[in-house]
Amino acid sequence: MQGFRFNPTALPPEAEAARTRVRRFLAGELEAGTYAPHRSSWTTFDAGFSRRAGAAGLIGMTLPTRYGGQEQSDLARFVVTAELLAAGAPCFAHWVADRQSAPQILRHGSERARREILPPIARGECFFGIGMSEPDAGSDLAAVRTRAVRTDGGWLVTGSKIWTSNAHRVHYLIALVRTGDAGENRHGGLTQVIVDLSKPGVTVRPILNMAGHHEFNEVFFSDYLVPDDMVLGAEGQGWEIVTSELAFERSGPDRFLSDYPLLVELIDRVGPTPDARQAVEIGRLIAHLAPLMRMSRSVAGLLHQGQSPEVEAALVKDVGTAFEREVPEVARRLVPVEAEMDSGDDDAADRFADALAHTVLDAPAYTLRGGTREVMRGVIARGLGLR
Amino acid sequence: MQGFRFNPTALPPEAEAARTRVRRFLAGELEAGTYAPHRSSWTTFDAGFSRRAGAAGLIGMTLPTRYGGQEQSDLARFVVTAELLAAGAPCFAHWVADRQSAPQILRHGSERARREILPPIARGECFFGIGMSEPDAGSDLAAVRTRAVRTDGGWLVTGSKIWTSNAHRVHYLIALVRTGDAGENRHGGLTQVIVDLSKPGVTVRPILNMAGHHEFNEVFFSDYLVPDDMVLGAEGQGWEIVTSELAFERSGPDRFLSDYPLLVELIDRVGPTPDARQAVEIGRLIAHLAPLMRMSRSVAGLLHQGQSPEVEAALVKDVGTAFEREVPEVARRLVPVEAEMDSGDDDAADRFADALAHTVLDAPAYTLRGGTREVMRGVIARGLGLR
Amino acid sequence: MSAIVLEQADRLFHEHVTPAVQADADRSVWPTDLWRAVEEAGLTLALVPEHAGGFGLPPDDALRVIRRSAWAAAPIPLAETMVAAGLWSLTGGDVPEGSLTLGPVNQADAITAERRAGGWRLDGRVRRIPWGSAAGNVLLHAVSTDGEPLVALVPSDTLDWASRRNLADEPRDRLSLSGLDVRWDAVHPAPAACRDGFLPLGALIRSQQMVGALERALDHALLHAGERRQFGRSLSKFQAVQHMLAEAAGHFAAATAAADLAAAEWSAAGGLEAGAEAVAELAFPIAVAKARTGEAAGIVAAIVHQVHGAMGFTQEHPLHYSTRRLWSWRDEFGGESHWQAEIGRLVCSRGGAALWERLAT
């Protein structure tokens, strides 16, 4: 079999320095009580937290210094990301900008876009959302119908995007829009553009989720003007840009550490002398988690070398999200506590019940967001030569 | 949703009488030490056992008395089958004849075939194999290429069948052969015929399995003559006959009790005071098994009413074989004994290890034989209106 | 008759369990019209014999009504009311109007009863009483200081509640009893069916409810798979989707069979009127039903959400009314592990050879 590229990847010293830095920052946040780990995760939106993380140099770390970054390696960023996740830090405000928008703008954006947008991203003051899905194009990006029509000095966009997380509270979206015909391979005629949500021509409709929270939105464009220098890459290159950079989105520790705080609560709730079942099931989870850490770090190493390990990223996401999905199921089997919404109490049992409740409701999304399990398996199958 | 037809099915008194009968028979066999339950299952071939079972009235029970049967209900047969399986009895010699060949001959065979073949089946003296698969047609029966050409008073068959269990030691096969063109729906032109393995024109090549045992065969036909009265149903009706009677083959307790003796050994090996993990995992298996018994019995009730519950049978097989597959995995997790081939020893630990070894090697076949898991899920999906 | 009652119940739920009623219930608004309709149809008294002024449905028919109410995701304590009314009537008590509930609902909680002049004094702290303060009266299980199991029917507005909700936003309130005095005629000896508490009866009704919710969740998924198109085809044409839903259907079928098994044995034993010996025998089928339906609940909920994609996460789409209930109910009155362990201990204590008799007949 053609092997996968999960090579050992040693951490450079700067990565260990970054670890020290992020841990110091998190210790301060916890001391100040700015968030409750058992009720929070990387999909918790907290603009204040993100601003402070930016000030601490934890966002946009791989950007060049001239754009406000620190020119650190993807491995240093990997370490910081993993530490934030393990701490259950509320990172959603800056997550998309840090993970994928900033790298895309750096690679494919105009000089103006870089200069205007990257520094505030790195300061934790500028947040992004993703405008990919449409009402009739979920996993099938080639079916995108939001149309951009040439105009003087730019494009006029009309159409709508759906499932846009945080569109009501971020500053920009990167949207995939149709600027031409799909062509034979169905992948042509798409272009990525930066949408400034403060400008006219764009409206946001909230979509409440089943827990009653407002995260998703539908975003409508009506002759929204995208200036030429807010286009990413060349016209018609959207599909290539999106797919070539999926590895950034799919291989990170956010694909298996979403509910790490629940695992910690579980271990503490079980206590130092687990029974036979608790020992085996907790041990099994950790035997899954440790290699995932190594796989994800390997992909960070490949990204750092400028490679585009699409199949390896899909493997991290598929194996990783399968693991994430199991954590709440194991937790509830091992400790007979019923999940309870926002108990508001704070003893260990209630902390565990609270963490469990949030995770049970979030978990079904793990194998959907950022590419469904079925899409991942298709990518892996292609990598295996099956399609 | 259109519900499935798993209605409650009470056992008639004759079924309870049959239970008494089979239990008495099995007690005698165990006392005589004719077989070792922990090393045996319904896929263990023992012609002597089958002869004695026939003499005890446990084979062909649903056949009319004029053909050597007892005109008992499918529910009485269900009870007998389940009891034999639970006891790990070596039933393979008569299994196919009892489960499907005899019912098919009764429904679709000529009077000569019925008179000649059914009585020895019921006596446990006449055994059958299945001639469906071909080297290039595994799950895809429509691809059958073994050809039957019209001749005086019958058909001349040429071609080959593969994976024919016991062809080297049974008396007959029922083979599906091509007597005409497939037609638009790919299902035409097939006919079921009875092949007498003692006649000229048929040769058997052994195929050893991975445990080194001889169960499978390839069977070659070269101008083998099938007299007209050894054809089942009308020419070209083969597909309908096969598919309409799949419920007999798929819904029985042999689809979830293949390794029941291992479950018994497991419980005894764990002993009366299971630890937390053993209690939960054994309890879970039994919570799967109890409803399967009910489902299978319901299908027996429907068959008795002359219905053809194809989807329900596929559900029993799919859920049932998934269960069977889990039993050895759970067993080896709960008791740290390594499976060992034919230890020959006889303390409890060795009995368990022996049962485990045989089951681990058999288990992969559960979700293949009698229709693969993928075929079952296709049938169920069709029943759900998805295809 | 059973068919008529079920049809009537279906009609009633169809009319009254509107999207607005469901959304309101999530915000703790009591569905007045729905409840009135259910009471007027006599469903709350399904398990009270006719001679005691009830509806006197055969026990398994009553469970079927419970399944249908769960299919409809009706946000009311119908099952709890049926059981509490039946039990209270069985002790000779008069069943009051309005909704009922019962508690404690898990083994860790207990109420003690001390005899006082003119009645009893109750003490204890009970978590997660279904519907709690939203129900009219609570049937409490208590143990007297000399070890006698009792039931007491107490108006919930006389009690000290703390509001809690499960994942389906159903009330699961905490009750603090500290020296509550109740009159002697509000306290009766516990019938055999709940001598040791409400866990088995609760598991029985939740397993029936889960079957209803499983069916509805699958209905949603089949509809969605047929309508939703991706990559130019309807979802239902993808083999991966077909096989996922076939697997879910298998779990649904097995869960239904397990719940049927418990319903049939419970009914055959006389339902709430089962004697002590029958109650002991019912431990096995009830444990199987709760364990199997609970396991199916998690698997099927995961599959139907996977099929629905993002749409299934929205408040607008009704799927969550079924799946949030499945996630909650599987944990209530003992999760799978609890009941699996019960089965495992029972079976192991009797040895391998004894198992077959329990399965075969």
Next chain:
Amino acid sequence: MSAIVLEQADRLFHEHVTPAVQADADRSVWPTDLWRAVEEAGLTLALVPEHAGGFGLPPDDALRVIRRSAWAAAPIPLAETMVAAGLWSLTGGDVPEGSLTLGPVNQADAITAERRAGGWRLDGRVRRIPWGSAAGNVLLHAVSTDGEPLVALVPSDTLDWASRRNLADEPRDRLSLSGLDVRWDAVHPAPAACRDGFLPLGALIRSQQMVGALERALDHALLHAGERRQFGRSLSKFQAVQHMLAEAAGHFAAATAAADLAAAEWSAAGGLEAGAEAVAELAFPIAVAKARTGEAAGIVAAIVHQVHGAMGFTQEHPLHYSTRRLWSWRDEFGGESHWQAEIGRLVCSRGGAALWERLAT
């Protein structure tokens, strides 16, 4: 250098592990030519330092050779010989020609050593020694009467064996020692790496072997899926088959990462020469490796057989040489449950907050 050695090993296995050799090995025929070639290439002495007359490969390179031999399903005790030779040489002993093995291999068995004039007397009963009587010498772990852990190298033809085989038909013989006298120079103090027995080292080599066998099993399945046609299409075009194999690939990738983790840490700690403290630290990565590869083994074996259909069950098709090894090896030197429980107890004893440090670095 590592690449050259691996290439040479691959060539060697390709040449000598023929279908005939594999079929013969299943009937207990020793593969003389294969073994001679392996010895001549120096592979058996991979873990013996050059200064002691060995090959002195870096420890992780030696493990890579073991993986390749398992990919080839080479029916020889190469891994056992490497480890036993390395350990014996580490104690200062001279490594004899021929194959070696080691035991006991599970916690339930133990050998006691009593000091006698001119040597030691060994007692004990040991199950399932890999290759047992087929190996030339056995490295036995024993504990002296005053609690000192020892290793003894004993020619296997002086021992009392009962023949047993695992599911892959590899010898797993039982050894009965009753008062076996061995000379003083055949007994040395046990090195830190096996002070408490051979379980961790055995788990380490089996996890590496499983990675090799997993890769081979997947190779077979990918080839078969590409070649075999059903319903007018190649199997590889069915979405169900694609997703099954993608899932298997995920388990393979994770198992490989787990085995890599253990190999890297073991190598960094000095391999067999690791000191007591390092050996204690290695418990975690080795446990993770054996638990994760063992779990993958069962899942992947099930999937590849499902893909192969009946053909995979035949002796003619080579798939079973890989899958029977997977089923055997996952249980040897502690199954998943054993190592998962080790991890679980370790992690729980340290508390939730301490876990991250172990994972992060």
